[in-house]
Amino acid sequence: MSEIQNQSNQAVSSESGPLSAFDLFKRQDREVAKKAIAARLLRNGVKQEDPVDLSYVPKEGETLEPLTPESGNEALEVYRHSTAHLLAAAVLDLYPGTKLGIGPALLDDPKGGFYYDFQRPEGERFTPEDLPKIEKKMRDLIKRNLEYKRLEMPKAEAEKKFAELGEPLKCELIEEKAGATVSCYTIEGTPFVDFCLGPHIPSTSKIKAIKLLSIAGAHWKGDETRPQMQRIYGTSFFSQEELDDWIKQKEEAEKRDHRRIGPELDLFSFSDAIGPGLVLWHPNGALIRKVIEQFLNDELYRRGYSFVNTPHVTQSELFRISGHLENYQEGLYPPMTDKENEQIEYRMKPMNCPFHIQIYKSKQRSYRDLPQRYAEYGMVYRYERSGVTHGLMRARGFTQDDAHLFCTPEQLVGEVIACLDLVDFVMKAFGFEYKAELSVRHATDHSKYLGSDEVWTMAEAALTDGLNQYGLPYVRMEDEAAFYGPKIDFKVVDAIKRTWQLSTIQVDFNLPQRFGIEFISSDNKPHQPIMVHRAILGSFERFFGILIEHYAGAFPVWLAPVQAIVLPISDKYNEQAQKVEAELKAAGHRVASDQRSEKIGAKIRDAQLKKIPFMLIIGEREAEAGTVAVRDRVKGDQGAIPVAEFAARLSELNKTRALTT
RNA sequence: GCCGACUUAGCUCAGCUGGUAGAGCGUCUGAUUCGUAAUUAGAAGGUCAUCGGUUCAAAUCCGAUAGUCGGCUCCA
Structure with a gap:
């Protein structure tokens, strides 16, 4: 440099x-x-x-x-921020009287780009037809190579200036944010002036590739009590090629959208008769879920977990004690009143933890009993606001692969390491790369955190030691801990490089205290156990959605609802097809056959669209030789092999949970 | 919840400024017996999301409700 x-x-x-x-x-x-x-x-x-x-x-x-x-991003941010200004300049030019909000750059995919919030005069508003017009104006301004100019002035002068310009929102921002000297930017030859820290590109001709994307509503400062503005989203890149790639990537993501693939492959659906955010798992989807559950079950038993089951409803009292009623009122389904005693109300459960705590509390615990590891695929219900549900990713009823660990402070490091190993094992099985983030308290300001300094120091040290001993690199996030304790979060990267927050390991000082749980230690005195919440997949629903998009619906053999389909060339070989199907089923494989009176091309096409890993074609040659002609959904025709050999191959792929064939 | 868009056959979608529904795929029935991504003929299938209004007349215009979709932390 x-x-x-x-x-x-x-x-x-x-x-x-x-x-x-x-x-x-x-x-x-x-x-x-x-x-x-x-x-x-x-x-x-x-x-x-x-x-x-x-x-x-x-x-x-x-x-x-x-x-x-x-x-890199540092430059892209300046560039996109400048493009946002260009958008605002074009808008002011085309629609006089529009008031400016804010217009930052966005770097995170899939929202990469920028936006600008506008307030149009009473009765006017942007419609999708306006976007091409605005885009055209932006291109005009780019062609004219107009200069971005920085102006500096005292705060009072700036306030006066924006008041004169009729920009009340900008005045509000200056009032709140500005120091003694205020910086502004204009784009030469346009009516645009913005209160802005900068920096910006020197002139409009630096902008090479732009695209306006959508119009959306957004509240001023994200505050619902403030007026709603219109936000225009767009994106820009240093070259047209990069923009084209980005558009392609977006199309790829759309093709993988689990809300499209799910119904197509008959995996799940929603029903208006049931309600928003409540998932129906169809046979194919439920089968995949069962396979995943079985996989986890085996692993959890091996790792010393006990399985528990708890009810879907509870008296509200439980969640009053836990504090959820007070803090998450909005997120709860409304209460049900007991038929015989109006004093008692019940709630659908939004979390499993208080139930597991009740199990812990059901008898006195000795330090010799610890750690206790309770696991449950517990279905919980959260009343997501009507505008925010999103397929399987954000549902109102979902199943956590939840576990709560109750241990002594001395045991914490060991439990953390065991969790890290479990996360690693499970994520690798699905082919996910992942990154870890350690969220700890603010370095000095501890006012918003619950629990003693002593216990926080111990817990943060245990998480840090666990990560170090396990040898997992991580990012330390200051002041990102929950109020009730420090945590480790995991972000996975999927097949098209999107990141998803999945696993979490959280230490909790709050609930043990609220519920007064304890164990009798070797000193013959009661002590409070450390409680750890831990989820690997997060929720089965959301994880399934992510998996569908990760694999684009083409599940690896061990997860595929149908692992192979037998395709007779004509009706003459249906009988042989049934025999082969039965033989493979007897060997424990998930196999179907397509005995319609269709041509082989059509059967292959249909199997291909269903993303079935193997097609086993049987014609005269195969029927005579007792073989099947194997067609791989990715690699195509693989030639004929004996049925037993194919069965062995399938077993191997299944046993090793191979991600490719 | 709020802003905006959308909702027509099982699916994907046509249906111009109001004159009372159409295609492809799928389904069903038949013919065809076929060698690696779509054989063919015929038929069935819709209270145009729901409710209300305007009109001689509404899928089309207006309103309400429901659901879906894009957004609603990103700062000068």
């Missing part, structure tokens, strides 16, 4: 005036200067958080590095 010392700046500034970042870069390397869109600022060699404009004139002790398209 080229680096320009301020000394050189001072050396020349006497003759030709002070030199800007751009001037300095140009001296160093014309090509780099041409590509630069902003500059990274180093003060006494220390990188400053916010980049600066190319017009920035460095001060004593400051060094600059160019920010180019190759600089």
Whole structure:
């Protein structure tokens, strides 16, 4: 990375005036200067958080590095933020009287891009037909190569200026956020002025590839009590190729959408007669779920878990004690009143933990009994607001693969390591890469956290030691812990590089205290056990949705509802097909046969669309030889092999949970 | 919950500014007996999401309800 010392700046500034970042870069390397869109600022060699404009004139002790398209997210953020300004300029030009909200860049996929919030005058609003017009105007502005100008002024002056411009929301922001000096940006030749920290690209022609995406409602500052504005989403890239790739990626994600694939492959559905967010698992989906459950069952037994079962409803009292009633009132289904005693109300359960605690509490526990590990695939019900349900990903009724560990402080590290190993084992089985995040308390401000310093220090140390001993790299997130304890979260990366938050390991100081659970230690005195909540898949519903998208519906053999389908060439070989089907079924495989009077091409096509891993074709040759011609859904025709050989192959794939054939 | 869009046969979708429904796929019945991604003929199938209104007349216009979809932390 080229680096320009301020000394050189001072050396020349006497003759030709002070030199800007751009001037300095140009001296160093014309090509780099041409590509630069902003500059990274180093003060006494220390990188400053916010980049600066190319017009920035460095001060004593400051060094600059160019920010180019190759600089990654830092540059992309500046670029997209500038595109958001361009959008606002185009909108103001086309729709005078529009008030500005905010317009930040977005980096996270799938929302990568930017948006700008607008308030149109009473009675006016954007419609989807406006987007092409606005986009066209943006392109016009790009062609005119207009300059992004930075203005600085005292706070009072800025407030006056925006008041004159009729931008009340901007005034509110200045009031709240601004220091003594306020910076603004304009785009030359447009009515656009924005209160903005910057930095921005030097001129509109730097913007190479844009696309406006959608219009949505958004409340000012995300606050529902504030007026609703119209938000325009868009995205921009340094090149058309990158934009095209992004569009392709989006289309790929749409093709994989579990809400499309689910009904297509007859995996699950929703029914208006039942209600939003309540899932019907069809035979194919339920079968996959059973296979996953069986896989987990075996593993959990092996790892010393006990299985428990608890009811779906409970007297509200349980959740009053746990604090959920107070804190999550909105998220609960409304209460049911007891028929015989109006004083008693029941609730659908939103969590399993208090039930497991009741099991723990059912008798006195000795330190010799610990750890207790209770696992349950517990169905819980949360009243998600009507606008937020999303297929299997966000449902109102879902099944947690929940477990609660009750242990002594000394046992915590060991339990953490065991959980890490379980997460690793399960994620690898499904072919997921993953990353870990350790969420701990704020370094100094502990006011919002419950529990003593002593116990927090112990728990954070146990999680950290566990991660280190297990050898798992992690990101430490300060101030991201839950109020009730520190945690480790896992993010998996799917087949098309999207990340999903799945597993979690959380230490809880709150519930043991609220429910007053204890164990008798070797000192013959009661102590409070450490409680750990842990989920691997999170919820079966959501995990299934993620799996469908991860595999695009083409499940590996061990999960596929139908692992192989027998396809007779014509009716003449139906009998042989039935024999082969029966033989494979007897060997424990999930096999079907297609005995319709269709041509083989049609049968193959249908099997292919159902994403069945193997097609076993039987014609005259195979019937005579007792073989099947194996067609792999990915690799195509594999030639004929004896039925027994195919059965052995299927067994092997199933046993090893192979992800490919 | 809020903003916007959408809801027509099992599925995907046509149906122009109101004149009372159409295709492809699928299903069913028959013919065909076929060698690696769609053989063929015929038939059945819809209170146009639901309820209400305007009109001589509503899938079409208006309103309400339900459901689905895109959003509603990202800051000057």
